Amino acid sequence: MKIEQAYTIVTSPGRNFVTLKIVTDQGEYGIGDATLNGREMAVVAYLEEHVIPTLIGRDPQRIEDIWHYLYRGAYWRRGPVTMSAIAAVDMALWDIKAKLAGMPLYQLLGGKSRDRVMVYGHATGRDIEACLEEVARHVDEGYKAVRVQAGVPGIASIYGVAKKDGEPYEPADSDLPAEHVWSTSKYLNHVPKLFAAVRERFGEDLHVLHDVHHRLTPIEAARLGKEVEPYHLFWLEDCVPAENQEAFGLIRQHTTTPLAVGEVFNSLYDAKALIENQWIDYIRATLTHAGGITHMRRIADLAGLYHVRTGFHGPTDLSPVCLGSAIHFDTWVPNFGIQEYMPHTSATDQVFPHDYRFEDGHFIVGETPGHGVDIDETLAKQYPYKRASLPVNRLEDGTLWHW
Ligand SMILES: O=C(O)[C@H](O)[C@@H](O)[C@H](O)[C@H](O)CO
Numbered sequence: 345m346k347i348e349q350a351y352t353i354v355t356s357p358g359r360n361f362v363t364l365k366i367v368t369d370q371g372e373y374g375i376g377d378a379t380l381n382g383r384e385m386a387v388v389a390y391l392e393e394h395v396i397p398t399l400i401g402r403d404p405q406r407i408e409d410i411w412h413y414l415y416r417g418a419y420w421r422r423g424p425v426t427m428s429a430i431a432a433v434d435m436a437l438w439d440i441k442a443k444l445a446g447m448p449l450y451q452l453l454g455g456k457s458r459d460r461v462m463v464y465g466h467a468t469g470r471d472i473e474a475c476l477e478e479v480a481r482h483v484d485e486g487y488k489a490v491r492v493q494a495g496v497p498g499i500a501s502i503y504g505v506a507k508k509d510g511e512p513y514e515p516a517d518s519d520l521p522a523e524h525v526w527s528t529s530k531y532l533n534h535v536p537k538l539f540a541a542v543r544e545r546f547g548e549d550l551h552v553l554h555d556v557h558h559r560l561t562p563i564e565a566a567r568l569g570k571e572v573e574p575y576h577l578f579w580l581e582d583c584v585p586a587e588n589q590e591a592f593g594l595i596r597q598h599t600t601t602p603l604a605v606g607e608v609f610n611s612l613y614d615a616k617a618l619i620e621n622q623w624i625d626y627i628r629a630t631l632t633h634a635g636g637i638t639h640m641r642r643i644a645d646l647a648g649l650y651h652v653r654t655g656f657h658g659p660t661d662l663s664p665v666c667l668g669s670a671i672h673f674d675t676w677v678p679n680f681g682i683q684e685y686m687p688h689t690s691a692t693d694q695v696f697p698h699d700y701r702f703e704d705g706h707f708i709v710g711e712t713p714g715h716g717v718d719i720d721e722t723l724a725k726q727y728p729y730k731r732a733s734l735p736v737n738r739l740e741d742g743t744l745w746h747w
């Protein structure tokens with residue numbers, strides 16, 4: 345069996361997605377997600393110029409060999425563009441292999457470790473009251489876990505909070521990067537009040553999460569972790585930028601609030617010290633940005649040795665192809681923690697027909713051979729690419745900060 349054809353499909357049914365389709369000489373095909381939010385066309389160029397020409401004629405069943413060919417063979421290792429391109433190939437090849445086997449992907453990985461996959465949804469509001477209403481809506485819809493992000497008095501635009509209450513949050517909302525102004529002190533003073541209000545209204549059973557989005561220093565993160573301890577967060581996410589993995593050692597000494605990190609990671613080596621030192625509790629790297637199923641399996645296995653569980657990144661900027669594959673992975677992986685879920689627009693769901701379903705706060709994996717997600721190429725053509733950038737953040741004195 346040989347790979348006969350491979351091509352990218354760029355579509356924007358509400359936001360941009362990049363999909364790689366690989367077709368074999370026997371008519372079977374698989375698809376993989378290659379979406380890197382705000383840098384979509386860089387991955388398309390990488391795939392079209394450097395990857396696709398080397399795939400033609402190869403045996404699509406040799407997933408492991410093709411992974412190493414693309415990783416070692418590039419000479420220039422790692423990085424989000426390279427690893428997203430490799431991930432798309434890998435996901436498409438696992439899709440083909442599972443279709444050839446006549447099995448849903450989770451069976452090929454080792455079968456079910458659980459019947460359903462717990463997800464967390466996003467509650468957002470411009471102030472605490474509006475945010476509590478959104479938490480209540482999620483609880484009514486069956487969610488068992490909710491990420492809680494509210495506006496902070498004195499900060500005009502903040503990560504995770506939609507422009508209008510009740511609307512979904514989409515950060516890549518302008519052609520060129522918008523500029524936001526950030527105040528660490530205003531934020532730190534506000535967050536404990538938000539979680540006190542959440543526990544007061546919803547009691548102890550609901551799992552609650554919070555995303556700091558990389559904005560604190562280690563000692564500030566330690567303070568926040570300590571101050572929210574009475575509210576028993578499921579996790580505190582990305583409390584500091586993680587290039588310096590040792591920073592988490594300092595935070596860990598000060599707080600028992602569980603820590604999650606890794607949505608911007610693309611390799612095992614981004615997380616090696618974090619995992620081996622047990623500085624974190626959840627690893628958030630996911631299939632599209634961290635080298636696909638083949639590499640993510642290695643990260644999850646290492647994490648399992650150190651009591652670290654998975655908490656896959658799952659915003660709307662990852663396509664249903666990634667989400668569908670992630671649900672198979674989550675169904676199999678022994679050290680599963682939770683899956684992030686931001687519902688896609690209905691236009692996106694139409695472009696990417698899929699067999700996973702949401703029920704009572706959980707995803708239920710499908711039984712279709714492969715990863716269970718397809719692409720309607722005719723419909724995809726109706727939504728042309730439109731450049732969209734993530735914002736940047738500045739401190740009140742104008743210093744460029746982490747967004
Ligand atoms: O926890 C999350 O879901 C993330 O922080 C996202 O919302 C990112 O900001 C987005 O993926 C950037 O493209």
Ligand SMILES: [Mg+2]
Nearest residue numbers: 555581582607
């Ligand atoms: Mg995040």
